[in-house]
Amino acid sequence: MTAPVSLRRGVAWLFAGSAGEQLLSFAFGIVLARLLAPEAFGMLLTIQVFTGIAGFVAGGGMGQALVRAKAPTKQDYDVVFTLQLLVGCAIYAFFFAIAPWLARWYDEPVYTDLLRLSALSFVIRPLVNMPSNLLYREMRFKAQTAANVATLVVSSAVSIGLAWRGDGVWALVWGGLAGSLFQAAVLARLAHWRPGLSAEFRRAGDMARYGLLVSSNDLVDYAKSKANIFILSQSLGPQSVGLFNKSESLARMPFSFVSGSVYKVAFRALAAEQDNLDKCRYVFQRSVALVAVYGTPFYVGLHWVAGPLVRGVYGPHWLPAAAPLEILIFAWPFWLVANLCGAVAAAKDRLGRELQIQMINLAITAAAVIVALPWGIAGVAWAMVVAAVPSALLMWRLAASVLELRLADTLRALGPALALNLPLAAALALADHLAPPALRAHDLLYVATLGGLGACVYLGAMLLLPLAELAGERERLLRLLRRGAPART
Numbered sequence: 001m002t003a004p005v006s007l008r009r010g011v012a013w014l015f016a017g018s019a020g021e022q023l024l025s026f027a028f029g030i031v032l033a034r035l036l037a038p039e040a041f042g043m044l045l046t047i048q049v050f051t052g053i054a055g056f057v058a059g060g061g062m063g064q065a066l067v068r069a070k071a072p073t074k075q076d077y078d079v080v081f082t083l084q085l086l087v088g089c090a091i092y093a094f095f096f097a098i099a100p101w102l103a104r105w106y107d108e109p110v111y112t113d114l115l116r117l118s119a120l121s122f123v124i125r126p127l128v129n130m131p132s133n134l135l136y137r138e139m140r141f142k143a144q145t146a147a148n149v150a151t152l153v154v155s156s157a158v159s160i161g162l163a164w165r166g167d168g169v170w171a172l173v174w175g176g177l178a179g180s181l182f183q184a185a186v187l188a189r190l191a192h193w194r195p196g197l198s199a200e201f202r203r204a205g206d207m208a209r210y211g212l213l214v215s216s217n218d219l220v221d222y223a224k225s226k227a228n229i230f231i232l233s234q235s236l237g238p239q240s241v242g243l244f245n246k247s248e249s250l251a252r253m254p255f256s257f258v259s260g261s262v263y264k265v266a267f268r269a270l271a272a273e274q275d276n277l278d279k280c281r282y283v284f285q286r287s288v289a290l291v292a293v294y295g296t297p298f299y300v301g302l303h304w305v306a307g308p309l310v311r312g313v314y315g316p317h318w319l320p321a322a323a324p325l326e327i328l329i330f331a332w333p334f335w336l337v338a339n340l341c342g343a344v345a346a347a348k349d350r351l352g353r354e355l356q357i358q359m360i361n362l363a364i365t366a367a368a369v370i371v372a373l374p375w376g377i378a379g380v381a382w383a384m385v386v387a388a389v390p391s392a393l394l395m396w397r398l399a400a401s402v403l404e405l406r407l408a409d410t411l412r413a414l415g416p417a418l419a420l421n422l423p424l425a426a427a428l429a430l431a432d433h434l435a436p437p438a439l440r441a442h443d444l445l446y447v448a449t450l451g452g453l454g455a456c457v458y459l460g461a462m463l464l465l466p467l468a469e470l471a472g473e474r475e476r477l478l479r480l481l482r483r484g485a486p487a488r489t
Helices: 003-035 038-059 062-068 074-106 110-118 121-137 141-165 169-191 201-235 238-272 277-314 316-347 351-403 407-434 443-464 468-484
Strands: none
Touching: 003 141, 003 169, 003 277, 038 110, 038 169, 038 238, 074 110, 074 121, 110 169, 121 141, 121 169, 121 238, 141 169, 201 238, 201 351, 238 277, 238 316, 238 351, 277 316, 277 351, 277 407, 277 443, 277 468, 316 351, 351 407, 407 443, 407 468, 443 468
16 A cells, blocks of 8 residues: 555545544533533532543553554553553542642642542553554554544543533543543553553663654643633633633634544655655655645634534634634644654654654743733733744754755645635635624524535635646545435436
């Protein structure tokens, strides 16, 4: 199978799965948002700031080292599983001990039991990581997709049932644990993996070094992404945390299912072709182009429908989340570039330099959020956009030095997305200007109308504009349209 075909097929499965997960998560999130108050989400997010940091220590980055390794053995998997299990148990014991202190710090007694229950996920996590890494290495993205979607359904069903019963924030915690146990069982069966223990830790030397760099980068990146939540929880309270998180989750949704899907395949393809500079350069440039083409229209659309979308879907009490959502869409191109450059750094073992960049950006993010606090959650949103710029620029410089890229090459890869989204933006601006008051009065109808119009305009632009870089995409769309057209009698 050629590199372009392998890349496309892997991306297709991950994109389909990620899109399905995002749509299901969006639908389940609507139900939970109507059953639970913003404070419930804010309390869980406050806990997750701490458990999330420990999560990167628990994984140790060694799972990704197994994916990147040229020929790992069964004993390598057993050593990594043993290490992850020992670390997971130690982390659980740590959180169990400090839970009362955290509850006193926030002056919220419920945090004691909430943290202790949430921390059980660290004991389960190795049972999820190992079969998942095995499927990832084998590029069995179809199996991963099926397992992830099924897990989301189980987890959300448990949460919704408990929320309906009136269990509040506990519904979210129990749902997450139920989903983790189900996911561990399903992935183990799909990967034909059985837990094995091994104390030959000396075998993990190289993987531990690489894994430490991976987890260090992930840890700093996580701290950067959660700096706003931590600062908000200390200053503006749980309600602001819940509202901002809702806007950030919506803003990152297209990024997650488009860029996140491409990242995984690009990393595996780049790792497999570590010594072939031309192929690596092709994979990176093609990944940037695909993500930009398929992700940007969502952000263009959000500019016009953010308010009606939030109010119509989640209810009027969530409307304050619309303002930061409208702001966060401007971070999209910087998220895109930084994310895919990260795949290059991981595949080419430049994680030490990436860690330096992440630490710089963590400091910038925290400082920007603190400065923006007087302007509330809208100010915090602008701080996140500003902080995304130096991160993207520094990560691009790193990837460019590894792949011997020119700035013109990357700008050229972004060109088709720009050409397609200019007519889309013009069409949506005109439609919004001409929309009658009767249409504006119905939030979801307005969102559906502009969304349908935008999809038609974008599809038409892809088919009609003579963009040589998208010739292959145009042919695939035409085949899909012909296949879906009714047969003539």
